Amino acid sequence: MSEREWEFAERVGRVEPSATVAVGNKASKLKEQGVDVVDLSVGEPDFPTPARIRETGRQAIADGHTTYTSSNGIPKLREAVSKCLKGKGVPCGPENVVVTPGAKQALFETMQALVDEGDEVVLLDPAWVSYEAIAKIAGADLTRVDLGQHGFALEPALDDLAAAVSDETTMLVVNSPSNPTGAVFSADAMKGVRDLAVEHDVTVVADEIYDRITYDAEALSLASFDGMAERTVTINGFSKAYSMTGWRLGYLAAPEPLIEQVSKVHSHSVTCAANFVQHAGVEALQSVETEVAEMVAAFEQRREIVVDLLADQGKMIPKPEGAFYAMIPTDEGPTDDMEWCDRAIEDAHVAAVPGSAFNAPGYARISYAASEERLKDGFARLANEDLI
Structure with a gap:
């Protein structure tokens, strides 16, 4: 095939490939070569999707729920989402909900509906890698507020x-x-x-994808605070709390004027989330509390292991209160976190994500959504290579 010179859209040139995906791809390539890699890079629970959710999905297929649905989602799921949000103090009806193929899609549609070229979007650093990319695709100019100097807490950074x-x-x-x-x-x-x-008069996007995974603190919904319901877009999904990463199911909840505009983007891009997956989502919201509690308890135990293993090496970190990640300082080994992560995967065969991907140079992010055995093995390997 003859080569031709391509000219790509400026909006694509604004962004870099996902660093977390890049690390995962590198780990996968080593695994394909027979290398035993301890992968602490991926934000994916190592638990199977709860059996009742899987069975509901299978039954939904058997019952013929394989067609298009109404674009914003099946009524039962939008009702279940609104009930869940009301339980957290968020005024929300089914008409305020759009069901999406993953929470990332909900964020993308929100940015597309609200952000014009040159608009300012403020991020709290360290920030998940895709916020910057999705905002830049929408044409945003970014302003960043560093929480790292405050132990990653927001309250002492409010003046900033x-x-x-x-x-x-x-x-x-x-x-x-x-x-x-x-x-x-x-x-x-x-x-x-x-x-x-x-x-x-600022719109706030509240990404609450990890709200069910907390240990020492309560995750609060911003839209539940006085004056915030009319200016907050709440984004959530099923990947983390229900171990449904591959099902690709999320949602956004917002005031109706925004729902009307987001629905345009939604209908012209993904049309709707998969029908049978939405039925599985209803089951997730209604019947797997025991399984969720068991997963969270396991993550909490693993968190303690990670904090203790780091302390044993003289590295004290702020104890994570939720999700299943920890930020490891890289300043006592290589000062460049990219170099640290390269050494970790090449020499120790441990995959971690450079902090620079989150605008937090000098750190590496590890996920403790891995078994206790693999965590201990991974940290032993890092210690053997003088990386911790």
């Missing part, structure tokens, strides 16, 4: 946030519990966000 947010700000993204830090923001921190959002 106040200096960043203005009447010119279009959107603020808040992720609690946080990927990559595991921080859970306090009620006072959320009130501080509320005060700034109301003062400057």
Whole structure:
């Protein structure tokens, strides 16, 4: 085939490939070569999807739920989502919900509906890798607030946030519990966000994908605070709490004027989430509390192992209060976190994600959504290579 010179859209050139996916691909390639890799890079529970969810999905296929659905989602799922959000103090009806193929799609549609070229989007660093990419695809200019100097907590950084947010700000993204830090923001921190959002009439995207996975703190919904329901887009999904990563199911909840506009993007891109998967989502919200509690208990135990293993090596980190990630300082080995992660996978055969991917240089993110045995093995390998 003859070669031709391609000209690509400027919006694609604004973004880099996902660093987390790149690390996962590198780990997969080594595994294909027969290398035993301890993969601590992936944000995926190592538990199977609960049996009742799997069975509901199978039955939904058998019952013929393999057609298109209404674009915004089947009524039963939107009703179940709204009931769940009401239980957290968020005023929400089924008409306020759009069901999407994964929470990432919900974020993408929200940005497309609200952000114009040159609009300011404020991120709290360290920030999940795709916030920047999705915002840049929408044409946003980014302003970043560093929480790293405050132990990844938001409350002591509220003055910094106040200096960043203005009447010119279009959107603020808040992720609690946080990927990559595991921080859970306090009620006072959320009130501080509320005060700034109301003062400057800013839309807040509340990414609550890890809200069911907490240990020492309660995950609060921003839309439940006075004055926030009319200016908050709540994004959540089923991948983490219900171990449904491959099912690709998420949702957003927002005021109806925004739902109307998001629905345009939704209908012209993905049409709808998979029919039978939506039925499985209803089952997830209604009947697997025991399985969720068991997973969270396991993650909490693994968190303790990670914190203790690091302490044994003289590395003290803020204890994650939610999600299943920890940020490891790389400054006592290679100062470059990219170099640290390259050495980790090449020499120790342990996969981790460079902190630079989250705008947090000097750290590496590890996921403890892996068995206790693999965690201990991975940290022993890192210690043997003088990486911790």
